[in-house]
Ligand code: NDP
């Protein structure tokens with residue numbers, strides 16, 4: 397028995413940003429546009445979005461303060477803006493950070509509650525409708541219910557999701573992605589690969605999420621290096637964008653596992669890019685889960701261009717990391733031996749990500765995985 401549910405209306409391809417006016421008019425009349433500090437303004441996407449909203453008769457206000465790895469405080473400020481402006485719709489424009497923040501702002505604006513309430517176990521009774529416009533091929537937030545936020549006081553970073561946090565509709569506009577510099581392309585592209593890999597090995601995987609996951613991994617192997625080498629290669633950009641959205645659909649049902657559980661404390665405490673944290677932890681993680689799911693690891697090896705045997709998955713992954721210069725360790729990101737206990741404690745709290753892992757991990761295992769990842773592979 398398995399269940400599949402994903403209610404997001406998707407518009408995929410070049411120029412889909414233009415759909416935002418009609419979609420916004422369907423769901424509201426005053427939009428809060430949630431975006432990062434500069435990239436969307438710089439490439440003209442924010443101005444174009446405001447134009448199409450105006451043409452569609454939708455008033456808009458911009459909340460352009462979402463930092464990478466967004467905090468509870470940013471979300472609460474955004475929600476206050478939405479309430480002050482009587483907004484009835486939230487539009488996220490950018491990478492995973494503004495897209496995740498948009499989902500949280502929509503929930504907090506509708507309920508009047510601080511976002512910390514929900515991370516402490518509260519249930520939202522309502523949320524404003526959300527549209528997402530993805531500018532990175534990375535998180536898949538446009539296609540799933542999840543949002544990942546950091547408590548700025550404790551630096552704990554955690555994922556959260558609910559049936560009310562699905563976007564109503566999303567636009568994956570590959571034209572926005574051509575501006576991603578190589579390092580961002582690499583980090584976000586590896587995030588896609590690990591969504592595919594984790595959803596595939598997850599104990600929550602279903603026949604449908606496995607299908608999405610495998611195709612997402614295949615597309616990353618086929619396109620990431622080319623997109624990294626030449627950001628204007630639109631065929632590679634399109635392959636990565638589709639991989640990202642598919643991988644978002646894969647983790648929506650199949651969920652992520654211990655690797656994301658290990659990474660969140662790293663980007664929570666050190667504010668590094670999520671994909672770079674995943675990359676640094678990934679070889680130790682794969683080695684750890686390998687005995688628990690050898691057949692799936694053999695398939696992963698094959699997808700990575702190696703002969704189909706479980707232990708080859710490690711070498712295949714190492715080559716993928718090297719191909720985009722992401723084979724450094726956690727120490728390069730600023731993690732020290734002294735931080736391991738604290739990181740492990742936070743990772744151990746992420747129960748939902750531990751329960752989907754194909755191999756149970758003790759606190760001691762978790763500490764060992766961090767230590768093993770300090771130096772690159
Ligand atoms: P971010 O949204 O954090 O953006 C990273 C940087 O890239 C920012 O400086 C941003 O600039 C810039 N940027 C974004 N788009 C472009 C572009 N097209 N061209 C040039 N620069 C650009 O990156 P990610 O997409 O990787 O999102 C990471 C966040 O998402 C993390 O918090 C992570 O934990 C979370 N996440 C969410 C998941 C989910 O399912 N919802 C799954 C996995 C991760 P500016 O800020 O100026 O816009």
Ligand code: MN
Nearest residue numbers: 535587591670
């Ligand atoms: Mn991720």
